Amino acid sequence: MLKEKNLKLMKLAALTLLFTMVQGCGENGDKSEKKEDPIAALSPDEKEESHSHDNITHSNPSKRIVKPEEARQLWIFPESADKLGSGGLLQIYMDPESHPDASSGFSKYELGVGGALPEHKHNKTEEIAYFLSGTGIVISYENDERKETVVKEGYVWYTAPGEWHSFQNTGNEPLKLVFATVPNAKHGLLDFFKKVGVAPGKEPSNAMSAEEFAKLASDNDLILKPAEID
Template identity: 85%
Template sequence: MLKNKKNIKVMKLAAITMLFINVQGCGENVNKSDEKDGSVTALSLNGKEESHIHDNSTHSHTSKRIVKPEDAQQLWIFPESKDKLGSGGLLKIYMDPESHPDASSGFSKYELGVGGALPEHKHNKTEEIAYFISGTGIVINYENDERKETIVKEGYVWYTAPGEWHSFQNTGNEPLKLVFATVPNAKHGLLNFFKKVGVEPGMESSNTLSAEEFAKLASDNDLILKPIKID
C-alpha cells in the first residue's frame, strides 16, 4: 500500500513538472512572437525594408538592377554621315563603369551595318563574350599565327581572350546584331573607346584625329590595332 502511494506521488510530481515546462515554453513562444511582431511593426512604421538580412554592403545602391531599353546610351560608330549609319555600327551601352561602377563586366548591344567590318585588334587586359542575335557574318581570329575565318549567325557564341587578335565582318544583307560582355568593367576600356569616337544618332561625326592620335586613343583604352603588313 505504501509502495502504491509513493508511486502515485511520483506520477503526480512528474505531471506537475511537465505541466510547468509546457506553460513556460508557451510563455517563451508568446514573448518571441511578440518581439517579432513588434520588430515588423517598427520596420513598417519606419518605412524601411530591413527585414531582409542579406548584406549588400559590397554592392552599389546607385546602379540599376533593371536597365530598360530607353536607359541605354546609343552611339553611332563610324557612321556614313550624320543622317545615315551605312556600314557603321549602332552601339547600345547598358552597363559600363559610369552606370555600374561595382559590376564586374560591361554589357552592350552592337549592330554592324551591311558591308561593315571592324579592324583587326586585340585587348591586353580585356576578354569579350559575344552572342549573335541575327544576321550573318565572319569572325576572324588566329591559331598558331594562322588567320582563320569562321561563319557566325544567330545563336553562336564568340569568346575572345586577352591578347588574341580578332575582328568580325557583316557578310549578309541585314545588320549583324550581337550582345557582348567586356571583362573587366574597366574605366579605360573598350566601351570608353567607343564613347570617345562615337556620336549620338543624327549628330555630325568628328574626324579631326590623325592616324597616330586615333591609334593612341585606342591603345589608351586597351584596344591595340594590328599593324598592317605592306608587301
C-alpha cells in the same frame, strides 16, 4: 475533522500548482530573453563582414533592370550625321559609369551592311558575344595563321586577352550581336567607343590623325594590328 483536513490538503495542492506555473513562466521568460541574436553572437570581425555583405545588396545604386530606352546609343563610324551606312549602332546597357560594382559590361551592337572593324586585340579585356541575326565572318588567329569563320544567329564568340580578332558583315542586313566585356573597367573597350562614337544625328568628327586615333585606342585597351607591308 476529516473534511477540514481534506480542505487544507486541497488548498496546499492548489498553491503548489500555482507556484509551479509561475516558476515555469519565469523560466520561459528568461529563455526568450537569453535567446541569442545570431549577429550578437558573432565575433567583431564576423559582425563587420556580415554587415558589409548586407550592404552589398542595399547600397548598390546600379540598376538591376535596364530598359531599351535607357541604354546609351552611339553611332560608331557613321557615314554622315543622318546615315549610319556601314558603321555600327552601339547600345550600352552596363559600363563602369552605370554599374561600377558589376564584373562585366554589357552592350548590343549592330554592324551595317558591308561594315567591318579593324583587326585588334585587348591586353586586359576578354569578350563574349552572342549573334542575334545577320551573317558575317569572324577573323581570328591560330598559331599566327589568319582564320575566317562564318557566324550567324545563335553563334557564340569568345575572345581571350591578347588575341588578334575582328569581324565583318557579309550579309545584306545589319549583323546584330550582344556582348559582354570583362572586366568592367574604366579605360576599356566601351570607353573607347564612347570617345569615338557620336549621338545619332550628330555629325561625325574626322579631326584625329591616324597616330592620334591609334593612341586613343591603345589608351583604352584596344591595340590595332600593324598593317603588313609587302
